[in-house]
Amino acid sequence: MKKNHRxxxxxxGVATVVTYLIWTGVSQTMLYYLTPxxxxxxxxxxxxxxQVGVKVSGRIVPGSWEEATEHTxxxxxxxxxxxxATSFAVEYDDMLPDTFNDHENVDAVVEGRFxxxxxxxxxxxxTKCGSRYEATPEELAG
Amino acid sequence: MTILxxxxxxxxxxxxxxxxxxxxVGGRKQRGDLVLSAERSVYAVFFLLILASAGIITAFVTDRxxxxxxxxxxxxxxxxxxxxxxxxxxxRGSLVFWAxxxxxxxxxxxxxxxxxxxxxxxxxxxxxxSVSSFFxxxxxxxxxxxxxxxxxxxxDGRGLNPQLQNYWMTIHPPTLYLGFTSFTxxxxxxxxxxxxxxxxTRWIAITRGWILLSxxxxxxxxIFGMRWAYQELGWGGFWFWxxxxxxxxxxxxxxxxxxxxxxxxxxxxxxxxxxxxLVSLTFLxxxxxxxxxxxxxxxxxxxFAENTKIAMIFLTFLGVVTGICVLLIAWRYPLxxxxxxxxxxxxxxxAFLFNNxxxxxxxxxxxxxxxxxxxxxxxxxQAITVGPPFFNRVNLPIGIALLALTGIGPVIAWRKASRRNxxxxxxxxxxxxxxVVAGLYLQGARxxxxxxxxxxAAFVVTIITVEFVKGTRAxxxxxxxxxxxxxxxxxxxxxxxxxGYIVHLGxxxxxxxxxxxxxxxxxxxxxxxxxSVSIQSAFGHEYTLTYQGLSSPRGQNxxxxxxxxxxxxxxxxxxxxxxxxxxxxxxxxxxxxEVGIRSTPFExxxxxxxxxxxxGGAFENDASSQRATFEVQVNILVGWIWYGGFILTIGSLxxxxxxxxxxxxxPRRAAEERVPAEPVGV
Numbered sequence: 001m002k003k004n005h006r007x008x009x010x011x012x013g014v015a016t017v018v019t020y021l022i023w024t025g026v027s028q029t030m031l032y033y034l035t036p037x038x039x040x041x042x043x044x045x046x047x048x049x050x051q052v053g054v055k056v057s058g059r060i061v062p063g064s065w066e067e068a069t070e071h072t073x074x075x076x077x078x079x080x081x082x083x084x085a086t087s088f089a090v091e092y093d094d095m096l097p098d099t100f101n102d103h104e105n106v107d108a109v110v111e112g113r114f115x116x117x118x119x120x121x122x123x124x125x126x127t128k129c130g131s132r133y134e135a136t137p138e139e140l141a142g
Numbered sequence: 143m144t145i146l147x148x149x150x151x152x153x154x155x156x157x158x159x160x161x162x163x164x165x166x167v168g169g170r171k172q173r174g175d176l177v178l179s180a181e182r183s184v185y186a187v188f189f190l191l192i193l194a195s196a197g198i199i200t201a202f203v204t205d206r207x208x209x210x211x212x213x214x215x216x217x218x219x220x221x222x223x224x225x226x227x228x229x230x231x232x233x234r235g236s237l238v239f240w241a242x243x244x245x246x247x248x249x250x251x252x253x254x255x256x257x258x259x260x261x262x263x264x265x266x267x268x269x270x271x272s273v274s275s276f277f278x279x280x281x282x283x284x285x286x287x288x289x290x291x292x293x294x295x296x297x298d299g300r301g302l303n304p305q306l307q308n309y310w311m312t313i314h315p316p317t318l319y320l321g322f323t324s325f326t327x328x329x330x331x332x333x334x335x336x337x338x339x340x341x342x343t344r345w346i347a348i349t350r351g352w353i354l355l356s357x358x359x360x361x362x363x364x365i366f367g368m369r370w371a372y373q374e375l376g377w378g379g380f381w382f383w384x385x386x387x388x389x390x391x392x393x394x395x396x397x398x399x400x401x402x403x404x405x406x407x408x409x410x411x412x413x414x415x416x417x418x419x420l421v422s423l424t425f426l427x428x429x430x431x432x433x434x435x436x437x438x439x440x441x442x443x444x445x446f447a448e449n450t451k452i453a454m455i456f457l458t459f460l461g462v463v464t465g466i467c468v469l470l471i472a473w474r475y476p477l478x479x480x481x482x483x484x485x486x487x488x489x490x491x492x493a494f495l496f497n498n499x500x501x502x503x504x505x506x507x508x509x510x511x512x513x514x515x516x517x518x519x520x521x522x523x524q525a526i527t528v529g530p531p532f533f534n535r536v537n538l539p540i541g542i543a544l545l546a547l548t549g550i551g552p553v554i555a556w557r558k559a560s561r562r563n564x565x566x567x568x569x570x571x572x573x574x575x576x577x578v579v580a581g582l583y584l585q586g587a588r589x590x591x592x593x594x595x596x597x598x599a600a601f602v603v604t605i606i607t608v609e610f611v612k613g614t615r616a617x618x619x620x621x622x623x624x625x626x627x628x629x630x631x632x633x634x635x636x637x638x639x640x641x642g643y644i645v646h647l648g649x650x651x652x653x654x655x656x657x658x659x660x661x662x663x664x665x666x667x668x669x670x671x672x673x674s675v676s677i678q679s680a681f682g683h684e685y686t687l688t689y690q691g692l693s694s695p696r697g698q699n700x701x702x703x704x705x706x707x708x709x710x711x712x713x714x715x716x717x718x719x720x721x722x723x724x725x726x727x728x729x730x731x732x733x734x735x736e737v738g739i740r741s742t743p744f745e746x747x748x749x750x751x752x753x754x755x756x757x758g759g760a761f762e763n764d765a766s767s768q769r770a771t772f773e774v775q776v777n778i779l780v781g782w783i784w785y786g787g788f789i790l791t792i793g794s795l796x797x798x799x800x801x802x803x804x805x806x807x808x809p810r811r812a813a814e815e816r817v818p819a820e821p822v823g824v
Contacts, residue, residue: 007484007486007487007492007495010487010492010496011495011496011499014496014499014500014503015499015503017503017539018500018503018504018506018507018536018540021507021535021536021539021540022506022507022510022511022536024535025507025511025528025531025532025535025536026511026514026528026532028531028535029528029529029531029532029535030514030526030527030528030532031526031527031528031529032524032525032526032527033515033524033525033526033527055527055529067753070668095377095666095750095752095753095773096753098376098724098732098733098734098735099732101732111529
């Protein structure tokens with residue numbers, strides 16, 4: 001056992017380092033996954049939540065998209081999937097995915113920070129079409 | 143033909159189940175007749191699944207849209223190539239395809255081992271057929287029958303998602319499936335070893351080729367997926383830590399760990415319990431990967447559709463298999479005593495153990511990050527996710543450590559490395575590695591992690607090169623052969639060792655490519671025809687792209703196409719042109735972006751047509767609708783991933799190639815330990 005002493009120290013070292021990496025990695029990069037309703041409730045309770053990274057999944061409000069220009073970012077509204085009355089503006093300054101549009105019901109996931117002025121500053125916008133991979137028999141018939 | 147396929151699928155399940163029972167009972171009661179019958183069931187299931195697959199393909203090729211599956215993944219205009227590959231384009235067909243591959247490998251395993259490894263066979267057959275039967279049950283009772291018919295026959299199908307109409311996407315899933323399914327064979331032998339109590343290295347010696355084969359397919363499957371993402375997803379990246387990507391990486395990580403740890407068992411008779419656990423874990427992770435893809439449990443771009451029924455079936459299976467593995471290992475624990483002890487911290491055993499531990503650490507971290515939303519939601523009711531920043535943070539240091547071990551492991555001495563062994567092998571590589579870092583630093587590179595990676599990569603490459611040079615020289619000297627001949631003979635005499643080194647070189651190349659991404663640059667600009675955009679490469683030269691305008695040819699299967707043409711100059715010298723497109727497919731609502739890539743050995747010029755001022759006008763060839771926004775990237779070393787993958791393939795093939803007289807200690811050990819075979823029955 002004596003000879004293995006250093007070896008076990010090494011093993012414990014690896015385990016510690018991996019745990020440390022996971023721990024700090026999670027605490028520095030984690031994002032709350034919320035619905036628009038939950039997000040608005042959260043920031044009301046706790047204004048510091050404006051500083052926290054969040055990921056919100058909702059639906060793009062039809063007709064709300066203003067395309068980016070040289071000086072302004074893309075701007076559109078995202079509404080709660082279950083409660084369309086709840087919505088907020090999103091600003092995004094990068095390429096939008098091909099499936100992004102504001103005339104069909106497009107579900108979107110936005111990642112970023114909900115600013116104090118009520119605008120969501122997105123660092124990532126993902127869209128998912130409900131029908132992207134498979135259709136129900138009703139859709140095929142139509 | 144399609145009806146026949148449907149029948150075949152229904153018959154395959156009872157045949158598989160019956161064969162599995164016969165296998166286990168025949169093994170237990172030493173009844174050769176039962177075992178023989180079980181083996182024949184393996185062949186029968188394979189034949190039935192060929193019929194089922196042929197049925198699906200026929201339905202695709204003959205446009206039988208009354209089948210739900212065909213209607214969803216094909217249409218009349220689709221290329222024949224994609225109709226045939228429709229077999230694995232969607233969830234339902236891919237489950238049949240999975241079962242087909244598994245039964246194919248089962249057949250090969252049974253056929254090649256039926257005489258020489260009789261004592262294992264009953265249980266091997268039992269395990270293989272149990273797993274096949276499980277997949278057949280999912281197919282028939284999980285609401286995913288590919289032969290399900292619609293109440294009506296649509297005039298045309300929905301067509302295949304255009305993003306999936308890509309060569310790499312066509313071969314990426316089958317390659318991964320080949321990797322996943324072939325790992326069932328080593329797992330089956332491991333379980334057979336546990337059941338029979340023959341726990342020496344024989345099960346490893348028998349399945350070594352299978353382990354390598356599976357590893358090889360997994361590695362290539364993952365690389366093909368990267369290649370598809372890079373070409374088709376249109377954002378210049380190749381990996382984004384999506385849950386399903388992670389799920390395919392997990393078994394690869396544990397399989398790599400296993401591939402190394404079995405060498406310790408073969409050479410030193412240690413780590414028997416560990417290896418049993420690793421083989422079980424890897425098998426479970428292959429099933430977990432399918433489960434994650436199919437259940438829709440975690441949101442992902444890859445998931446087919448949410449299906450809770452499938453999720454429950456898979457979870458139950460995973461639970462049962464885990465339970466069985468744990469119980470069997472616990473039961474046989476006394477028979478798996480280690481024959482040796484680790485003697486020194488500085489030894490190959492120790493380096494391999496660290497390799498294993500780090501691989502498992504990486505797998506654990508990735509698993510943790512992937513399941514984090516589920517864990518946090520379960521514990522606190524609030525889902526918290528982690529994304530690429532988490533995975534990069536955690537895996538960069540882990541990757542660098544593994545890369546270093548790639549060099550250290552193969553040359554450090556067994557048992558206990560002397561100071562001389564260390565100095566002799568490591569001084570020069572360390573010098574070269576440091577020199578590379580210093581050189582790049584002087585050139586102005588400041589990305590710490592990338593610099594460390596390049597340094598470690600140079601260290602490893604030096605070690606491997608020195609090994610090759612020393613080996614070749616020694617052989618040329620002793621045998622009196624010319625250098626090229628000596629080199630070939632050297633590799634051929636010990637394919638596992640030298641093949642392994644070549645695989646390591648491929649891996650180093652891939653890691654170097656990952657580090658190269660730290661030097662990528664990109665520019666986004668809106669242009670009218672005639673205007674230019676410039677971008678400087680990290681290597682110092684400058685590209686200037688001049689927008690020539692849009693054209694809108696009409697392609698097959700596509701409604702409209704807007705092709706932007708750019709001429710490219712490198713430091714003012716014309717070097718050709720690039721096109722980037724937006725496409726609108728007949729059957730697809732959303733436009734699809736096609737990128738333009740100009741590959742050179744050290745960098746790719748990557749052009750994305752980000753958006754068009756007036757998409758509709760552009761499709762109509764309207765001269766006033768030409769204004770477009772482009773994203774131009776210079777991606778450093780990205781091609782090295784594909785070259786590295788190629789080298790890795792060559793290395794794996796060399797290591798896998800069956801050789802009659804291998805000089806590795808492993809077969810010798812296995813031969814020494816070999817107990818006279820007790821024939822089962824017959």
